Amino acid sequence: MKGDLQQLKTWLNNNKVTEVECLVSDLSGIARGKISPTNKFLAEQGMRLPESVLLQTVTGDFVDDDVYYDLLDPADIDMHCRPDENAVFLVPWALEPTAQVIHDTYDKMGNPIDLSPRNILKKVLALYTAKNWKPIVAPEMEFYLTERSPDPDYPLKPPVGRSGRQETGRQSYSIEATNEFDPLFEDMYDWCEAQGLDLDTLIHEEGTAQMEINFRHGDALHLADQIFVFKRTMREAALRHNVAATFMAKPMTGEPGSAMHVHQSVVDLSTGKSVFANEDGSMSELFLGHIGGLQKYIPETLPLFAPNVNSFRRFLPDTSAPVNVEWGSDNRTVGLRVPESDPQNMRVENRLPGADANPYLALAASLLCGYVGMVEGLNPSEPVVGRGYERRNLRLPLTLEQALECMEQSTMVKEYLGQRFPAAYVAVKRAEHENYKRVISSWEREFLLLSV
Template structure:
């Protein structure tokens, strides 16, 4: 590790970095931490943050006291955050030469903090490594560009492009519609290249001013880090061009939701062979078990894929999003799609995670479901041919409340995930939900004010 820290020191000095943003991801996926002068960062080689940072809600509130003191020291002690030399990125939009360094979190005894999202993903990856396997993932991130708006009571509006006009209608895969925002995306690509992000293609998605960025396939932890950085980068590029980028799962009424589709496969660490395929190119039993695990356990872990009240609006009928965990080959109407590919590239695409999900937790959960399927030899249902939206046998929980209750009561998960993490995550989401229920919506004002 010391040699890697030496490499980090050289990297910062070579680029004349004057400030370092020291980051961790909270449960929501918000980047929290400290900004440090480079000389101070190099002297301390880490930082301390209150443990309570990991139990903050999206509004900055905290869970109820009884849960808080069950999971954390009542003295609100610090955790120790150490930089990962393999998770260092430039901040190209900063005025001064600045770097962002993602940190891992430990207690004072050096044990990984159990409720840290990055540690949860590392825990799942170790399960694979202990079997001699390595997961390979390729995320696809959907998001909307919108006009900037200071009033959260007003609906989002499509932004004005280079033509001086707002986009109207559905423009799936339109090159011209994507080119309306060329200056923005040129900055985004330049900044991502400077950061070493493994971007592949940009496409215009189905929604009005909805875009999708695909990442090249690679190692799961590195891709989760890249998504955290990409979200920050995309928002900054949009602001520079006087628009906003949102990764909400369902930001606009009547428009499709935004997903974080996850392509996943598994290779043998010794041979590099894709274990999802037999030597004759057919689907392996491990592949079918992996799909079986996704089908059985995604509904139990749904809050990690759909973490907000808004997330469940994406699963409403006729919203272009899957509403079940059926699977099928080359079928985008089911939750688990198997793309047509050669045997070495055989994979399953989990189409259920929303763009609002924490990337560490969504990737960890998706890989964990498949892992349990393989070790417990679970059998999948028959693959769906044709339209899968109406299939009701493998439906998902319909609300965040129901999903949290299901996750909390699934004792099988305690074999694989820390009970402390499950308790903490559910508590944070329930605190957010209670906060949400305190807000009176425009629908209530419009339809109930003079009618009841």
């Protein structure tokens, strides 16, 4: 299980790192792991964690015992976590020189754990490699800045900026509104540069104090790691400036939701050329198959893009989010947009993933749907011209319960991702939803308390 980790050892020594955060992503995208002194980390070259960590819900609970023991060893055995030398980042906000190292998970025989989100993405990428293809992705992360709020019963409010005033109204692409939080974003950019994150542009999105960070296009696994780290970084930068950053899909009533749009393309490993464009620059059959696969299989994998009950609030009518898997050229009102570009950069933008999605699973699902469409030679529907919000032929499941049922019944998901992963994922999300149903909402108290 162990290697020499010489590259990692040199990096830790050069950066005078005294402490290492050993991380894995659980199904919800939460960082789990251990914090270790550097000497101990290098001596052990990894860590062990209970495999049950991967079945923990966002509330810290676990699935029912019957499901738990169907999926895991009854002895609650450990998994072996091995550091990836290509997934090492500084922790710039730490008081002592600290690194965060993302680990891969294996069983005691050295086999990848099939419940690990990072391993799921690796499994999908291996499908492309077997075809001599390489996917290229460019994620766009939306999020809100809000006042810090210790009481979850109170609605969130926009934070106070440099001017001493809260933002009012919607300020899409406003430079001045973005500059209200310059000190925060200066820290964020400095920290991301120290970590080697490939950030591109920062814009003010449509919502009040809603922002978007775009990442440069590149390798899917590396960018999933970067998003995993960026979300921690953004939250820490906000806290330093006494505000909060949230990646909830729909944190504020009456405001647009937050998405993680994914631009994706595929190149031939032999030539480096895009397989999505013909020699004359037109869309290739493989590209149309990729879109057809997204259209057919996104409804079966939707919980990987919209993992929480809150995620589906983003898909309500008139919320500026696509509610179907229609496609169109340079059309932001459909779920699958084909931006105008030169042939080498021919791509599709999947606009359905929420900012709350686990980046490993969202990228895996988006690339898997497109891959299956390519190998099955699927044909997409006719592209939408004009407004696509009202199109109802290719609608998505409307609730988390419906989406989980679709995923549970999907033969495609089981064929490519195995039997255990979808069963575990659905079980975790159902446990979370059961927890949600036990909480009485402010809407119920406001309208039902004295009226029914």
